[in-house]
Amino acid sequence: xxxxxxxxxxxxxxxxxxxxxxxxxxxxxxxxxxxxxxxxxxxxxxxxxxxxxxxxxxxxxxxxxxxxxxxxxxxxxxxxxxxxxxxxxxxxxxxxxxxxxxxxxxxxxxxxxxxxxxxxxxxxxxxxxxxxxxxxxxxxxxxxxxxxxxxxxxxxxxxxxxxxxxxxxxxxxxxxxxxxxxxxxxxxxxxxxxxxxxxxxxxxxxxxxxxxxxxxxxxxxxxxxxxxxxxxxxxxxxxxxxxxxxxxxxxxxxxxxxxxxxxxxxxxxxxxxxxxxxxxxxxxxxxxxxxxxxxxxxxxxxxxxxxxxxxxxxxxxxxxxxxxxxxxxxxxxxx
Numbered sequence: 307x308x309x310x311x312x313x314x315x316x317x318x319x320x321x322x323x324x325x326x327x328x329x330x331x332x333x334x335x336x337x338x339x340x341x342x343x344x345x346x347x348x349x350x351x352x353x354x355x356x357x358x359x360x361x362x363x364x365x366x367x368x369x370x371x372x373x374x375x376x377x378x379x380x381x382x383x384x385x386x387x388x389x390x391x392x393x394x395x396x397x398x399x400x401x402x403x404x405x406x407x408x409x410x411x412x413x414x415x416x417x418x419x420x421x422x423x424x425x426x427x428x429x430x431x432x433x434x435x436x437x438x439x440x441x442x443x444x445x446x447x448x449x450x451x452x453x454x455x456x457x458x459x460x461x462x463x464x465x466x467x468x469x470x471x472x473x474x475x476x477x478x479x480x481x482x483x484x485x486x487x488x489x490x491x492x493x494x495x496x497x498x499x500x501x502x503x504x505x506x507x508x509x510x511x512x513x514x515x516x517x518x519x520x521x522x523x524x525x526x527x528x529x530x531x532x533x534x535x536x537x538x539x540x541x542x543x544x545x546x547x548x549x550x551x552x553x554x555x556x557x558x559x560x561x562x563x564x565x566x567x568x569x570x571x572x573x574x575x576x577x578x579x580x581x582x583x584x585x586x587x588x589x590x591x592x593x594x595x596x597x598x599x600x601x602x603x604x605x606x607x608x609x610x611x612x613x614x615x616x617x618x619x620x621x622x623x624x625x626x627x628x629x630x631x632x633x634x635x636x637x638x639x640x641x
Contacts, residue, residue: 313331322459328459354378358388389401389403389407401577414430419573428595430490431490433481448466449490449493450490452484452489453488464476494595497516497553500517502610502613506634511567515616522534522545523544
């Protein structure tokens with residue numbers, strides 16, 4: 307069975323325009339289902355809405371395993387909602403558990419864990435009211451983003467600020483529009499990279515992917531903003547980043563970034579799959595921006611599937627690897 311939240315195109319003045327951006331397209335859900343069926347599994351699609359608990363209670367005796375890609379609907383820890391229900395009912399599932407999903411969605415807490423583990427991440431400050439004094443040790447430019455969102459939600463070209471006036475304007479916009487604290491962190495103006503990790507115990511680090519925004523300068527976007535993610539590939543909007551996989555890096559830097567991705571995966575307690583985002587500063591030093599335990603699995607557009615293609619892993623094989631890693635993990639937990 308696959309649990310998911312489906313992306314919709316509908317306007318609600320009480321919600322941000324990007325409200326549904328984290329949710330999956332039907333193409334992604336259907337592609338995962340087809341891959342599972344091709345690997346010999348019977349598949350049922352169930353949307354993780356408010357009827358999910360009722361469905362699970364009626365049918366849990368018929369469910370062997372859940373392939374979970376649900377992002378959750380409401381709340382700061384929403385990505386952990388479906389795993390919490392599944393844990394309560396004793397139904398095994400793919401992907402990270404309740405704690406890791408809740409932690410990774412909170413950018414500030416994640417960064418504190420990274421700092422404690424000696425993993426380089428941009429210096430930051432959390433603003434809960436928009437009236438806090440700015441930490442004098444932070445250096446502009448800063449980038450301001452919602453503390454508990456993904457998929458570039460709340461991030462625009464104007465999110466990179468050069469002075470306190472613009473900083474507080476963006477902070478207050480985030481707090482008001484997204485009803486949550488705003489995270490301001492030092493903006494690393496350099497190459498953007500991302501790294502996938504698959505498995506448990508014996509982990510596989512995928513080839514490093516570079517997202518090159520040089521071809522997007524005419525759009526006014528030069529990093530992974532919401533518009534860049536939502537309209538990626540749109541020639542008219544000039545949102546056409548170039549992808550290099552494997553990224554052209556010195557072998558020593560490749561090893562360092564891969565090691566940091568592994569270390570981040572373990573520090574957050576991820577299971578089965580994760581993707582860690584990096585930026586290199588002007589001296590070529592890598593900084594972890596965030597870690598995603600629920601990376602996108604669109605077979606054509608998602609960063610993680612671009613990495614698996616570069617590694618020679620077909621989509622059906624990737625889906626099978628995620629499922630088998632979760633099955634093995636659950637067997638070990640019972641032994």
